[in-house]
Amino acid sequence: MSITIADYIVVGGGITGCVIASRLKQKNPSLTVLLVEAGPNPKSEHDVTSPMGGFALQGSELDWQYSTKPDPNTKDRTHTLTAGKTLGGGSILNYGGWSRGDVADYDAWARLTGYEEWDYEHLLPYFQSVESFGSSEQVPSDLSPRGIEGPMRITSANSSSEKRRYPLGEPLCKAWSELGVERTAYGCTGRNEGLSEWLENWHNGQRQAAHHAYSLDGVEILTNTPVIGFVIAQEYMSLIKADGPPRVMGVSLESGQAVQVKREVILCAGAVGSPTILLGSPGLQDLSGAGANMIDHFALFQLFKLKPSDKGLALGHTDLNDPAFFLGMPSDYVVYVGLPRDLLTKALDEDRITGVERDALLEPGRCFLEMLVLYHPLSAPVPADGSYISSSVMLTLPSSRGRISIPKDRLDTHPVIEPNYFSSALDRLALVYGVRRMLQLMLDTKAFHPYIEAEVPPPGFEALHPGSSDAEIEARIRGAGVAHYHTVGTCALGSVVDANLRVKGIDGVRVCDASILPSSVGGHPQATLYGIAEKAAEMVLNDSRAE
Numbered sequence: 001m002s003i004t005i006a007d008y009i010v011v012g013g014g015i016t017g018c019v020i021a022s023r024l025k026q027k028n029p030s031l032t033v034l035l036v037e038a039g040p041n042p043k044s045e046h047d048v049t050s051p052m053g054g055f056a057l058q059g060s061e062l063d064w065q066y067s068t069k070p071d072p073n074t075k076d077r078t079h080t081l082t083a084g085k086t087l088g089g090g091s092i093l094n095y096g097g098w099s100r101g102d103v104a105d106y107d108a109w110a111r112l113t114g115y116e117e118w119d120y121e122h123l124l125p126y127f128q129s130v131e132s133f134g135s136s137e138q139v140p141s142d143l144s145p146r147g148i149e150g151p152m153r154i155t156s157a158n159s160s161s162e163k164r165r166y167p168l169g170e171p172l173c174k175a176w177s178e179l180g181v182e183r184t185a186y187g188c189t190g191r192n193e194g195l196s197e198w199l200e201n202w203h204n205g206q207r208q209a210a211h212h213a214y215s216l217d218g219v220e221i222l223t224n225t226p227v228i229g230f231v232i233a234q235e236y237m238s239l240i241k242a243d244g245p246p247r248v249m250g251v252s253l254e255s256g257q258a259v260q261v262k263r264e265v266i267l268c269a270g271a272v273g274s275p276t277i278l279l280g281s282p283g284l285q286d287l288s289g290a291g292a293n294m295i296d297h298f299a300l301f302q303l304f305k306l307k308p309s310d311k312g313l314a315l316g317h318t319d320l321n322d323p324a325f326f327l328g329m330p331s332d333y334v335v336y337v338g339l340p341r342d343l344l345t346k347a348l349d350e351d352r353i354t355g356v357e358r359d360a361l362l363e364p365g366r367c368f369l370e371m372l373v374l375y376h377p378l379s380a381p382v383p384a385d386g387s388y389i390s391s392s393v394m395l396t397l398p399s400s401r402g403r404i405s406i407p408k409d410r411l412d413t414h415p416v417i418e419p420n421y422f423s424s425a426l427d428r429l430a431l432v433y434g435v436r437r438m439l440q441l442m443l444d445t446k447a448f449h450p451y452i453e454a455e456v457p458p459p460g461f462e463a464l465h466p467g468s469s470d471a472e473i474e475a476r477i478r479g480a481g482v483a484h485y486h487t488v489g490t491c492a493l494g495s496v497v498d499a500n501l502r503v504k505g506i507d508g509v510r511v512c513d514a515s516i517l518p519s520s521v522g523g524h525p526q527a528t529l530y531g532i533a534e535k536a537a538e539m540v541l542n543d544s545r546a547e
Contacts, residue, residue: 003220005260006034008540009251010268011227011277013037014089015210015526016513016533017268022214023537028544033219034259036251038226038273039085048092049207051328055379057093062086066272068417073400075479079419081296082485083270087223088209090270090485090526095329096200096207098154099523100127100531102367103144103190105397108360112518113494120190126538127531131188134159143189151213152530154188156197157332160204163324166375167313168389169332174447179440181335192336192367192522201526202328210530226254228413229281230265230509246283248508263544264508266536271487271515272404276415278491279406284506289495294402295520297370297484298421299394300435300477302464303380303456304442306387313451315376317386330376336367336396336522337437343429344368350425351399360519361397361426367522368426369434370394371441382456389452391442393434394484396522399424404490422481431481432473439466486525491515500539512536 010021013035021035039062046062047053059065059082066081084090103120110119124144131147131154139146146154157164173183176195185194201208231250250260267274275291278284312319315330338344348358360366370392377388402420422428442452444466457463458480464473491511495518497503501510512533514525521528 003034003222003259005262006032006220007262008033009259009261009265010035011251011265012089012268012270012273012513013087013211013221013223014084014268014270014513015091015529016536017266018088018210018214018216019530019533020266020268020512020537020540021219022216023534024540025218026215027537027541029218031544034222035216035219036222036225036227036259037087038269039087039223041087041223042092048088048209051096051202051205051207051326053207054093054095058082062092064272066415066417068419071419071421073420073422073478074481079421079483081272081417081483081487083272083487087221088211091210092207094524094526096202097329097524098188098199098201098527099192099334100188100190100527101521101523102192102365104360104363104366105519105521108363109493109518111356111360113499115493115499117499118493123531123535124190126534127188127527129534130527130530139186139189143186143191146188152201152208153203154199154201155203156199157328158197160202160327161324163322164327166325166330166332167311167320168373168375168451171447171451172333172373175441175445176333176335178445178447179437181337185336187334187523188527191365193338193365195333195335198329198331198334198372200328205323205327227251227269227277228254229277230284231258231260232281232283245505245507248506261508264510264540266540267509267511268513270513271490272415272417274511274513274515275404275490276406278496278503280413287496287503287505289492291404291490292401293489293492293495293518294404294417294419294487295398295400295489295517296402296419296421297394297396297486297520298398298400298427298431298481299392299484300431300481301378302391302393302435302438303377303382304389304391305453305456306389306451307453309451312386313375314386314389316384320386329374331372331374333373335371337369337371337434338366339368339430339433343433344426347424347426347429353399353426361399366397368395368397368430370396370523371434371438388456391438392484393431393438395427395431395434397520399426401489419483421483422477428474431477432470435464435473435477436466436468439464439468486514488514488517488520488525492518494518500543501536510536510540
């Protein structure tokens, strides 16, 4: 190991870690910035560039493959959580969806924590600083503008190529219109409700990984180097303040070595990794809130058989072999919907949700579900021959909360993950409602009637249809529902970290990754993560100038 001390140590080379390390070095080249990543730098044999390559990387050496405890709410199934274990982190394995939350999602953070600087108005400039939307992607003047000068190229599926027009795109929009959902929404404008074009950060069919979009030139990088805890100043009695909190003096590596830090450690190890490191550091096991408040976007994927047709409707058919169809995920439109007021109120009453949390969830325009149709069976056990399409109905504002802890046996380094998915009345009522809407879309609209034959159930289940009972739909969700790998909340703002992302009760360490989100946001988290990392980097730099 060539480096033993640095001004700043960034633990975790995923999305937020790469952004922060890059910005610190770019803005102040005199700083020594060390980025420590547990996984490898992707090798040439890994397909880390193509849209469909991400599926193959799940379960590879680039995936942490975290295993949960059996969850009684999902028929005692054990869930495997995909998370990037590589330089670039989740930006290497995700599917490229780009969506910010609604204004109310971020304003809820300010309400829950009392930190006004974390509301939508204050976060918007950081979101914009990441994005580079083209001139054809701008939105009506009454909506929040999208960024145009950031390092991340963002485009809609339809704008990526004139040839990328999926045959079912127009019937899909008409089918949604039959259900009362119109094309009124624009992604990344603070108002998601309705149907909008699917946005993604694929560029010319290539993945934009975090460590490429944000230059790491001049940053010291250690890969294949797991961090297991902190070096605490309590171990060096002469450095202890009489009545002050313990101070982090460096990081302990799995190899038995340590690296000292002059200024701060910035923990960016993810919603599983960051609380695990905090809880595993000697002297910090009693850290209040770390590992609690685990949130994920629970979802149901479904498979649908297409009716015989003399033309190609889904990927795999020879009619759809133009390279333009493979420039991104096989989808073109996304729908975000709220819940009927009576259904929402009933769920909140049953869950006994009151106060600020209840008020935030009752805000007009909150979107509880993302609904997506994909013109490919994805990883379903059927041939990708153009005969099948798939769908995802995803909870965007789940109220179920899980927990991450560390084993009592100190020799066991695997985190204990108790996800507690689908445990609240709100989640049950919302997801059953969303799946029923998807079934109505696919099987009960005039626009899709000529194309969709039936749902293809997983082995051991009966096919669902619009007339299926709530109990039948709920049973399917319990038996086949999965997480979208969007874990957040386990080092939450207000609970574990303060408004400046400093860990409460400890000097010398901040956290900036998905774990700091105090509540969920609609859509996919990467756009939010890039934005909060930009904000965190600015905080650190401002504090360093003030020293």
